[in-house]
Amino acid sequence: MKVTLRGMVIKKIKEIIVVEGRDDETAVKKAVDAEIIITHGFGISAKTFERIKQAKERCGVIVLTDPDHAGEQIRKRIDQKIPGCKHAFIPRNEATYKDDIGVENASPESIIEALNKAHAVTTEKVITFSQSDLVRNDLIISNNASERRDQVGKILGIGYGNAKTFLKRLNGYGITREQFEEAVRSLK
Structure with missing residues:
Protein backbone atom coordinates (compact mmCIF):
# COMPACT_ATOMS: atom_id res chain seq x y z
CA MET A 1 0.00 0.00 0.00
CA LYS A 2 1.27 3.48 -0.89
CA VAL A 3 0.99 6.20 1.68
CA THR A 4 1.12 9.77 0.44
CA LEU A 5 2.15 13.00 2.06
CA ARG A 6 0.93 16.12 0.29
CA GLY A 7 0.69 14.17 -2.95
CA MET A 8 4.04 12.42 -2.72
CA VAL A 9 4.69 8.77 -2.03
CA ILE A 10 6.42 8.09 1.29
CA LYS A 11 9.34 5.88 0.47
CA LYS A 12 10.18 2.85 2.64
CA ILE A 13 13.90 2.84 3.39
CA LYS A 14 15.46 -0.55 4.17
CA GLU A 15 18.57 0.91 5.82
CA ILE A 16 18.52 2.36 9.32
CA ILE A 17 18.96 6.13 9.30
CA VAL A 18 21.23 7.70 11.92
CA VAL A 19 20.41 11.27 12.96
CA GLU A 20 21.55 13.57 15.76
CA GLY A 21 18.35 14.35 17.66
CA ARG A 22 14.62 13.87 18.16
CA ASP A 23 13.66 16.83 15.95
CA ASP A 24 15.76 15.31 13.14
CA GLU A 25 13.94 12.01 13.65
CA THR A 26 10.57 13.77 13.35
CA ALA A 27 11.60 15.50 10.11
CA VAL A 28 12.90 12.27 8.57
CA LYS A 29 9.74 10.35 9.54
CA LYS A 30 7.68 13.00 7.73
CA ALA A 31 9.65 12.19 4.58
CA VAL A 32 10.21 8.42 4.66
CA ASP A 33 9.19 5.24 6.43
CA ALA A 34 12.36 4.08 8.16
CA GLU A 35 13.83 2.92 11.44
CA ILE A 36 15.95 5.63 13.01
CA ILE A 37 18.80 5.68 15.52
CA ILE A 38 19.44 8.95 17.37
CA THR A 39 23.00 9.77 18.46
CA HIS A 40 21.90 12.50 20.92
CA GLY A 41 24.63 14.77 19.60
CA PHE A 42 28.38 14.35 19.79
CA GLY A 43 28.46 12.31 23.01
CA ILE A 44 27.54 9.04 21.34
CA SER A 45 27.34 6.26 23.91
CA ALA A 46 28.95 2.84 23.52
CA LYS A 47 25.42 1.37 23.45
CA THR A 48 24.45 3.62 20.51
CA PHE A 49 27.64 2.72 18.61
CA GLU A 50 26.77 -0.95 19.15
CA ARG A 51 23.22 -0.39 17.82
CA ILE A 52 24.63 1.33 14.73
CA LYS A 53 27.12 -1.52 14.20
CA GLN A 54 24.39 -4.16 14.46
CA ALA A 55 22.11 -2.18 12.14
CA LYS A 56 24.88 -1.88 9.55
CA GLU A 57 25.45 -5.63 9.63
CA ARG A 58 21.72 -6.42 9.53
CA CYS A 59 20.40 -4.08 6.84
CA GLY A 60 22.77 -1.15 6.32
CA VAL A 61 23.01 2.35 7.73
CA ILE A 62 22.67 5.82 6.23
CA VAL A 63 24.23 8.62 8.30
CA LEU A 64 22.26 11.86 7.92
CA THR A 65 23.75 14.51 10.20
CA ASP A 66 23.37 18.28 10.23
CA PRO A 67 25.38 20.18 7.58
CA ASP A 68 27.53 21.92 10.20
CA HIS A 69 30.81 21.32 12.03
CA ALA A 70 29.25 19.22 14.81
CA GLY A 71 27.38 17.07 12.27
CA GLU A 72 30.59 16.51 10.34
CA GLN A 73 32.43 15.47 13.53
CA ILE A 74 29.66 12.99 14.41
CA ARG A 75 29.78 11.59 10.86
CA LYS A 76 33.58 11.11 11.12
CA ARG A 77 33.33 9.39 14.52
CA ILE A 78 30.73 6.94 13.20
CA ASP A 79 32.79 6.26 10.07
CA GLN A 80 35.94 5.59 12.13
CA LYS A 81 34.22 3.12 14.46
CA ILE A 82 31.84 1.55 11.91
CA PRO A 83 33.29 1.74 8.38
CA GLY A 84 31.04 1.04 5.42
CA CYS A 85 28.02 3.13 6.34
CA LYS A 86 26.37 5.18 3.62
CA HIS A 87 26.34 8.95 3.98
CA ALA A 88 23.58 11.36 2.92
CA PHE A 89 24.01 15.12 2.80
CA ILE A 90 21.43 17.89 2.86
CA PRO A 91 22.75 21.20 1.47
CA ARG A 92 23.11 23.93 4.11
CA ASN A 93 20.66 26.26 2.37
CA GLU A 94 18.00 23.53 2.43
CA ALA A 95 18.55 22.80 6.14
CA THR A 96 18.57 26.35 7.46
CA TYR A 97 15.76 28.25 9.15
CA LYS A 98 16.71 31.72 10.41
CA ASP A 99 20.10 31.06 12.07
CA ASP A 100 19.43 27.39 12.86
CA ILE A 101 21.11 24.74 10.69
CA GLY A 102 19.90 21.17 10.96
CA VAL A 103 18.12 18.21 9.39
CA GLU A 104 15.01 19.22 11.35
CA ASN A 105 14.69 22.33 9.13
CA ALA A 106 14.81 20.43 5.81
CA SER A 107 11.72 19.75 3.75
CA PRO A 108 10.61 16.16 3.15
CA GLU A 109 11.66 16.60 -0.50
CA SER A 110 15.20 17.65 0.51
CA ILE A 111 15.48 14.68 2.88
CA ILE A 112 14.30 12.24 0.21
CA GLU A 113 16.72 13.71 -2.35
CA ALA A 114 19.63 13.40 0.10
CA LEU A 115 18.74 9.78 0.94
CA ASN A 116 18.41 8.92 -2.76
CA LYS A 117 21.94 10.24 -3.33
CA ALA A 118 23.51 8.47 -0.32
CA HIS A 119 27.04 7.23 -0.94
CA ALA A 120 29.11 4.56 0.75
CA VAL A 121 32.77 5.28 1.41
CA THR A 122 34.88 3.17 -0.90
CA THR A 123 37.22 0.71 0.78
Missing part, protein backbone atom coordinates in the same frame (compact mmCIF):
# COMPACT_ATOMS: atom_id res chain seq x y z
CA GLU A 124 39.91 0.91 -1.90
CA LYS A 125 42.12 3.98 -1.95
CA VAL A 126 41.52 5.32 -5.46
CA ILE A 127 42.77 8.78 -6.36
CA THR A 128 40.72 9.90 -9.35
CA PHE A 129 40.75 13.62 -8.56
CA SER A 130 43.48 16.03 -7.50
CA GLN A 131 43.73 19.68 -6.54
CA SER A 132 44.41 20.51 -10.18
CA ASP A 133 40.88 19.28 -11.02
CA LEU A 134 39.51 21.69 -8.44
CA VAL A 135 41.63 24.59 -9.73
CA ARG A 136 40.75 23.87 -13.38
CA ASN A 137 37.04 23.92 -12.54
CA ASP A 138 37.11 27.02 -10.28
CA LEU A 139 36.37 24.97 -7.17
CA ILE A 140 39.36 26.49 -5.33
CA ILE A 141 41.32 29.73 -5.70
CA SER A 142 38.50 31.65 -7.38
CA ASN A 143 36.11 34.25 -6.01
CA ASN A 144 33.10 31.93 -6.13
CA ALA A 145 34.87 28.63 -5.41
CA SER A 146 32.98 27.99 -2.18
CA GLU A 147 29.61 28.53 -3.86
CA ARG A 148 30.62 26.32 -6.81
CA ARG A 149 31.74 23.49 -4.45
CA ASP A 150 28.42 23.81 -2.66
CA GLN A 151 26.48 23.49 -5.93
CA VAL A 152 28.58 20.59 -7.27
CA GLY A 153 28.35 18.84 -3.89
CA LYS A 154 24.57 19.15 -4.01
CA ILE A 155 24.38 17.74 -7.54
CA LEU A 156 26.65 14.80 -6.65
CA GLY A 157 25.05 14.23 -3.24
CA ILE A 158 28.32 14.61 -1.33
CA GLY A 159 27.50 17.81 0.51
CA TYR A 160 29.51 20.96 1.03
CA GLY A 161 33.09 20.89 2.19
CA ASN A 162 36.21 22.99 2.17
CA ALA A 163 38.63 22.10 -0.63
CA LYS A 164 40.38 19.34 1.32
CA THR A 165 37.11 17.72 2.48
CA PHE A 166 35.53 18.09 -0.96
CA LEU A 167 38.49 16.38 -2.65
CA LYS A 168 38.42 13.59 -0.05
CA ARG A 169 34.71 13.01 -0.71
CA LEU A 170 35.14 13.01 -4.49
CA ASN A 171 37.75 10.27 -4.17
CA GLY A 172 36.20 8.46 -1.19
CA TYR A 173 32.61 8.15 -2.41
CA GLY A 174 33.42 6.64 -5.79
CA ILE A 175 32.42 9.64 -7.89
CA THR A 176 33.36 9.01 -11.51
CA ARG A 177 35.13 11.48 -13.78
CA GLU A 178 31.98 11.58 -15.94
CA GLN A 179 29.70 12.38 -12.97
CA PHE A 180 32.06 15.13 -11.85
CA GLU A 181 32.38 16.70 -15.30
CA GLU A 182 28.62 16.57 -15.84
CA ALA A 183 28.03 18.30 -12.50
CA VAL A 184 30.55 21.03 -13.31
CA ARG A 185 29.08 21.51 -16.81
CA SER A 186 25.63 21.96 -15.35
CA LEU A 187 26.89 25.07 -13.50
CA LYS A 188 27.78 26.90 -16.70
Whole structure:
Protein backbone atom coordinates (compact mmCIF):
# COMPACT_ATOMS: atom_id res chain seq x y z
CA MET A 1 0.00 0.00 0.00
CA LYS A 2 1.27 3.48 -0.89
CA VAL A 3 0.99 6.20 1.68
CA THR A 4 1.12 9.77 0.44
CA LEU A 5 2.15 13.00 2.06
CA ARG A 6 0.93 16.12 0.29
CA GLY A 7 0.69 14.17 -2.95
CA MET A 8 4.04 12.42 -2.72
CA VAL A 9 4.69 8.77 -2.03
CA ILE A 10 6.42 8.09 1.29
CA LYS A 11 9.34 5.88 0.47
CA LYS A 12 10.18 2.85 2.64
CA ILE A 13 13.90 2.84 3.39
CA LYS A 14 15.46 -0.55 4.17
CA GLU A 15 18.57 0.91 5.82
CA ILE A 16 18.52 2.36 9.32
CA ILE A 17 18.96 6.13 9.30
CA VAL A 18 21.23 7.70 11.92
CA VAL A 19 20.41 11.27 12.96
CA GLU A 20 21.55 13.57 15.76
CA GLY A 21 18.35 14.35 17.66
CA ARG A 22 14.62 13.87 18.16
CA ASP A 23 13.66 16.83 15.95
CA ASP A 24 15.76 15.31 13.14
CA GLU A 25 13.94 12.01 13.65
CA THR A 26 10.57 13.77 13.35
CA ALA A 27 11.60 15.50 10.11
CA VAL A 28 12.90 12.27 8.57
CA LYS A 29 9.74 10.35 9.54
CA LYS A 30 7.68 13.00 7.73
CA ALA A 31 9.65 12.19 4.58
CA VAL A 32 10.21 8.42 4.66
CA ASP A 33 9.19 5.24 6.43
CA ALA A 34 12.36 4.08 8.16
CA GLU A 35 13.83 2.92 11.44
CA ILE A 36 15.95 5.63 13.01
CA ILE A 37 18.80 5.68 15.52
CA ILE A 38 19.44 8.95 17.37
CA THR A 39 23.00 9.77 18.46
CA HIS A 40 21.90 12.50 20.92
CA GLY A 41 24.63 14.77 19.60
CA PHE A 42 28.38 14.35 19.79
CA GLY A 43 28.46 12.31 23.01
CA ILE A 44 27.54 9.04 21.34
CA SER A 45 27.34 6.26 23.91
CA ALA A 46 28.95 2.84 23.52
CA LYS A 47 25.42 1.37 23.45
CA THR A 48 24.45 3.62 20.51
CA PHE A 49 27.64 2.72 18.61
CA GLU A 50 26.77 -0.95 19.15
CA ARG A 51 23.22 -0.39 17.82
CA ILE A 52 24.63 1.33 14.73
CA LYS A 53 27.12 -1.52 14.20
CA GLN A 54 24.39 -4.16 14.46
CA ALA A 55 22.11 -2.18 12.14
CA LYS A 56 24.88 -1.88 9.55
CA GLU A 57 25.45 -5.63 9.63
CA ARG A 58 21.72 -6.42 9.53
CA CYS A 59 20.40 -4.08 6.84
CA GLY A 60 22.77 -1.15 6.32
CA VAL A 61 23.01 2.35 7.73
CA ILE A 62 22.67 5.82 6.23
CA VAL A 63 24.23 8.62 8.30
CA LEU A 64 22.26 11.86 7.92
CA THR A 65 23.75 14.51 10.20
CA ASP A 66 23.37 18.28 10.23
CA PRO A 67 25.38 20.18 7.58
CA ASP A 68 27.53 21.92 10.20
CA HIS A 69 30.81 21.32 12.03
CA ALA A 70 29.25 19.22 14.81
CA GLY A 71 27.38 17.07 12.27
CA GLU A 72 30.59 16.51 10.34
CA GLN A 73 32.43 15.47 13.53
CA ILE A 74 29.66 12.99 14.41
CA ARG A 75 29.78 11.59 10.86
CA LYS A 76 33.58 11.11 11.12
CA ARG A 77 33.33 9.39 14.52
CA ILE A 78 30.73 6.94 13.20
CA ASP A 79 32.79 6.26 10.07
CA GLN A 80 35.94 5.59 12.13
CA LYS A 81 34.22 3.12 14.46
CA ILE A 82 31.84 1.55 11.91
CA PRO A 83 33.29 1.74 8.38
CA GLY A 84 31.04 1.04 5.42
CA CYS A 85 28.02 3.13 6.34
CA LYS A 86 26.37 5.18 3.62
CA HIS A 87 26.34 8.95 3.98
CA ALA A 88 23.58 11.36 2.92
CA PHE A 89 24.01 15.12 2.80
CA ILE A 90 21.43 17.89 2.86
CA PRO A 91 22.75 21.20 1.47
CA ARG A 92 23.11 23.93 4.11
CA ASN A 93 20.66 26.26 2.37
CA GLU A 94 18.00 23.53 2.43
CA ALA A 95 18.55 22.80 6.14
CA THR A 96 18.57 26.35 7.46
CA TYR A 97 15.76 28.25 9.15
CA LYS A 98 16.71 31.72 10.41
CA ASP A 99 20.10 31.06 12.07
CA ASP A 100 19.43 27.39 12.86
CA ILE A 101 21.11 24.74 10.69
CA GLY A 102 19.90 21.17 10.96
CA VAL A 103 18.12 18.21 9.39
CA GLU A 104 15.01 19.22 11.35
CA ASN A 105 14.69 22.33 9.13
CA ALA A 106 14.81 20.43 5.81
CA SER A 107 11.72 19.75 3.75
CA PRO A 108 10.61 16.16 3.15
CA GLU A 109 11.66 16.60 -0.50
CA SER A 110 15.20 17.65 0.51
CA ILE A 111 15.48 14.68 2.88
CA ILE A 112 14.30 12.24 0.21
CA GLU A 113 16.72 13.71 -2.35
CA ALA A 114 19.63 13.40 0.10
CA LEU A 115 18.74 9.78 0.94
CA ASN A 116 18.41 8.92 -2.76
CA LYS A 117 21.94 10.24 -3.33
CA ALA A 118 23.51 8.47 -0.32
CA HIS A 119 27.04 7.23 -0.94
CA ALA A 120 29.11 4.56 0.75
CA VAL A 121 32.77 5.28 1.41
CA THR A 122 34.88 3.17 -0.90
CA THR A 123 37.22 0.71 0.78
CA GLU A 124 39.91 0.91 -1.90
CA LYS A 125 42.12 3.98 -1.95
CA VAL A 126 41.52 5.32 -5.46
CA ILE A 127 42.77 8.78 -6.36
CA THR A 128 40.72 9.90 -9.35
CA PHE A 129 40.75 13.62 -8.56
CA SER A 130 43.48 16.03 -7.50
CA GLN A 131 43.73 19.68 -6.54
CA SER A 132 44.41 20.51 -10.18
CA ASP A 133 40.88 19.28 -11.02
CA LEU A 134 39.51 21.69 -8.44
CA VAL A 135 41.63 24.59 -9.73
CA ARG A 136 40.75 23.87 -13.38
CA ASN A 137 37.04 23.92 -12.54
CA ASP A 138 37.11 27.02 -10.28
CA LEU A 139 36.37 24.97 -7.17
CA ILE A 140 39.36 26.49 -5.33
CA ILE A 141 41.32 29.73 -5.70
CA SER A 142 38.50 31.65 -7.38
CA ASN A 143 36.11 34.25 -6.01
CA ASN A 144 33.10 31.93 -6.13
CA ALA A 145 34.87 28.63 -5.41
CA SER A 146 32.98 27.99 -2.18
CA GLU A 147 29.61 28.53 -3.86
CA ARG A 148 30.62 26.32 -6.81
CA ARG A 149 31.74 23.49 -4.45
CA ASP A 150 28.42 23.81 -2.66
CA GLN A 151 26.48 23.49 -5.93
CA VAL A 152 28.58 20.59 -7.27
CA GLY A 153 28.35 18.84 -3.89
CA LYS A 154 24.57 19.15 -4.01
CA ILE A 155 24.38 17.74 -7.54
CA LEU A 156 26.65 14.80 -6.65
CA GLY A 157 25.05 14.23 -3.24
CA ILE A 158 28.32 14.61 -1.33
CA GLY A 159 27.50 17.81 0.51
CA TYR A 160 29.51 20.96 1.03
CA GLY A 161 33.09 20.89 2.19
CA ASN A 162 36.21 22.99 2.17
CA ALA A 163 38.63 22.10 -0.63
CA LYS A 164 40.38 19.34 1.32
CA THR A 165 37.11 17.72 2.48
CA PHE A 166 35.53 18.09 -0.96
CA LEU A 167 38.49 16.38 -2.65
CA LYS A 168 38.42 13.59 -0.05
CA ARG A 169 34.71 13.01 -0.71
CA LEU A 170 35.14 13.01 -4.49
CA ASN A 171 37.75 10.27 -4.17
CA GLY A 172 36.20 8.46 -1.19
CA TYR A 173 32.61 8.15 -2.41
CA GLY A 174 33.42 6.64 -5.79
CA ILE A 175 32.42 9.64 -7.89
CA THR A 176 33.36 9.01 -11.51
CA ARG A 177 35.13 11.48 -13.78
CA GLU A 178 31.98 11.58 -15.94
CA GLN A 179 29.70 12.38 -12.97
CA PHE A 180 32.06 15.13 -11.85
CA GLU A 181 32.38 16.70 -15.30
CA GLU A 182 28.62 16.57 -15.84
CA ALA A 183 28.03 18.30 -12.50
CA VAL A 184 30.55 21.03 -13.31
CA ARG A 185 29.08 21.51 -16.81
CA SER A 186 25.63 21.96 -15.35
CA LEU A 187 26.89 25.07 -13.50
CA LYS A 188 27.78 26.90 -16.70
